[in-house]
Amino acid sequence: MPVNTPEPGSAGLHSVIAKRWSPREFSRRPVDPAQLRSLFEAARWSPSCFNEQPWRFVVATQERPDQFARLLSLLAEKNQAWAKDAWVIGFTAARKTFTQNGLPNRFAMHDTGAAGVSLAAEATARNLYVHLMGGFDAERARTEFAVPDDFEIGASFVVGHLKDGASSPVARSRKPLSELVFDGAWGNPAEI
Ligand SMILES: Cc1cc2nc3c(=O)[nH]c(=O)nc-3n(C[C@H](O)[C@H](O)[C@H](O)COP(=O)(O)O)c2cc1C
Structure with a gap:
């Protein structure tokens, strides 16, 4: 069962993990293009099976x-309601086979998810937020x-600055390590 846990910072985690959360209040303030590029660089340097790098991002x-509107229109309405204010929108996709031999890569989405977490960690380090x-x-x-x-299509995502005065996350819960x-x-x- 999920339990309410203390903030991750209290477990002594690094701030790129502890400070990440998924906001629903974004500011329309632009993300600096060099910063944005760094997020995808971080994704690019993720580990992957046979170094296949199966991840792709449409942004x-x-x-x-x-283009923003085209991507936004793909979202469920309840997501559109807040995602419309983020500066960046996109979705991920994972190449299902290995380039070298055409065999199925059962780690494709695993590795694409890992790349997404690298992107989110880099974003957190730059005071940006990913949802x-x-x-x-x-x-x-x-x-x-x-x-x-x-x-295979993965997940959609937005990246941006937190709206000024946005409320901090409430009642975050996680399953216990056990x-x-x-x-x-x-x-x-x-x-x-
Ligand atoms: C693959 C994936 C799909 C998600 N889908 C949605 C979604 O459609 N709408 C939404 O508001 N949040 C969505 N979330 C965010 C999760 O609800 C959120 O990560 C989770 O509750 C933990 O909260 P935290 O990220 O703030 O720690 C999704 C997260 C992931 C990783």
């Missing part, structure tokens, strides 16, 4: 209102942006 900023979303029309994303069949980390047998809480 737009508010600087291109037409990932599964609530979007992945099939329409495929058609609209001509995503090839060999790629439900997540095992030792000796499945389900047996590890003594860590």
